[in-house]
Amino acid sequence: xxxxxxxxxxxxxxxxxxxxxxxxxxxxxxxxxxxxxxxxxxxxxxxxxxxxxxxxxxxxxxxxxxxxxxxxxxxxxxxxxxxxxxxxxxxxxxxxxxxxxxxxxxxxxxxxxxxxxxxxxxxxxxxxxxxxxxxxxxxxxxxxxxxxxxxxxxxxxxxxxxxxxxxxxxxx
Ligand code: FEO
Numbered sequence: 492x493x494x495x496x497x498x499x500x501x502x503x504x505x506x507x508x509x510x511x512x513x514x515x516x517x518x519x520x521x522x523x524x525x526x527x528x529x530x531x532x533x534x535x536x537x538x539x540x541x542x543x544x545x546x547x548x549x550x551x552x553x554x555x556x557x558x559x560x561x562x563x564x565x566x567x568x569x570x571x572x573x574x575x576x577x578x579x580x581x582x583x584x585x586x587x588x589x590x591x592x593x594x595x596x597x598x599x600x601x602x603x604x605x606x607x608x609x610x611x612x613x614x615x616x617x618x619x620x621x622x623x624x625x626x627x628x629x630x631x632x633x634x635x636x637x638x639x640x641x642x643x644x645x646x647x648x649x650x651x652x653x654x655x656x657x658x659x660x661x662x663x
Contacts, residue, residue, distance in 0.1 A: 497607055498557040500598040501548055506562040507591055508545035512538045514584060517567035518577050527574055527642075529650030536653040544614070551610055574642060575632050582625045589618040 493501075519534035549559035571577050592614045599607035631648070635641030 493552065493555045493557045493607065494602055494604065497599050497602050497604050498552060500595050501552045501557065501607070502560060502562065504591060504595050505545055505548045505552070505559055506564075507588060508541050508548060509561070510564055510567075511584070511588065512541035512545065513564060513567050514538075515541060515581075517569060518571065518581070521569065521571050522574065522577070525574075527646045527649075529646035529648070529653070530574055530577075533649040533653040544617070547613075551607075555606070573637075574645070575637075578625065578629055578632060582622070582629060585618065585621050585625055589622060592618050 515534045515538035519531045519538060522528075522534060523531035552559045568580075571580075592611065596608060596611045596615065599605075599611060628645075628649075631645055635645050
């Protein structure tokens with residue numbers, strides 16, 4: 492049976508993942524109306540992946556005898572300065588998600604909940620992949636500059652990256 496402390500920490504992370512899904516959904520919607528269809532497709536896909544991260548946690552917690560109660564969500568931003576700003580916000584966001592995952596792992600491990608610690612390994616690896624991917628995309632932005640042609644190419648590339656699971660794609 493999972494402890495109340497670990498259950499609470501998992502519920503907090505479920506909330507974070509659901510919030511992340513909205514965060515990407517809001518950005519995808521902005522990209523779609525601002526003429527970046529590739530970025531929109533990529534971000535819609537990533538929003539779905541965050542929902543999968545959430546569902547995986549919910550099902551794990553319920554399976555271990557806890558109860559995954561969903562929490563209230565915040566309203567995401569709806570105004571962005573540029574596509575570059577969106578990807579800067581994303582990297583910042585994912586760095587903070589990594590910190591949350593590490594804290595969650597620490598809570599499980601220090602509670603001697605080795606089953607949950609083992610389960611969280613997947614999330615630790617996922618965060619490494621996500622940070623690497625978003626850093627790679629930002630490097631491409633630096634190369635593209637603010638030129639319309641460069642942004643057009645980047646948008647097309649994001650479109651092609653949204654075919655696979657987004658973190659399966661090597662951005663380099
Ligand atoms: Fe659920 Fe983007 O990590």
